[in-house]
Amino acid sequence: MRENALKFAAYLNENQLTPNMSAWGKFTYNGYNLGHMWIENNNWMFEIFDYLHFGDFSDGDEEFTKAVHDHVSICGAPCHDECWRAKDVKIFGKEFKSVCSQHSRAFVNPDGKTIEHIKKLIEYSKKTTPYAQQYHPNFL
Numbered sequence: 001m002r003e004n005a006l007k008f009a010a011y012l013n014e015n016q017l018t019p020n021m022s023a024w025g026k027f028t029y030n031g032y033n034l035g036h037m038w039i040e041n042n043n044w045m046f047e048i049f050d051y052l053h054f055g056d057f058s059d060g061d062e063e064f065t066k067a068v069h070d071h072v073s074i075c076g077a078p079c080h081d082e083c084w085r086a087k088d089v090k091i092f093g094k095e096f097k098s099v100c101s102q103h104s105r106a107f108v109n110p111d112g113k114t115i116e117h118i119k120k121l122i123e124y125s126k127k128t129t130p131y132a133q134q135y136h137p138n139f140l
Contacts, residue, residue, distance in 0.1 A: 005044050017122070032129070035049050035125070044110070046118055047107070051073070053089075063113075064117045064120055073105050074086075074099065075099065
């Protein structure tokens with residue numbers, strides 16, 4: 001796990017996505033927070049914030065698409081800050097109702113293959129602009 005985390009951290013650094021550990025491990029691209037990574041109960045956690053803008057994307061890698069779909073977070077509003085920003089969206093070809101605009105489900109202790117999926121997800125995320133009402137992507 002440590003080796004995977006170090007390799008992933010190197011990828012983030014090489015791509016100017018260095019996590020800001022004083023801001024909950026968030027990493028920024030073009031002025032928006034794409035996601036964050038942290039340690040919780042001895043688990044390495046990684047999360048992408050904006051799943052609302054993947055509707056125009058498709059990817060032939062079924063394992064990758066399944067990993068994305070498995071990490072969609074359905075809104076349990078209101079969560080923090082009395083958020084009610086859920087949306088019905090298509091994510092890599094699949095329709096989802098009431099997707100959380102704040103969080104995805106975290107990847108927990110990702111293995112090498114999952115890290116490759118996360119890297120690809122980051123590259124797709126870099127092509128999106130966060131929903132204006134989102135909290136985390138716009139909170140620098």
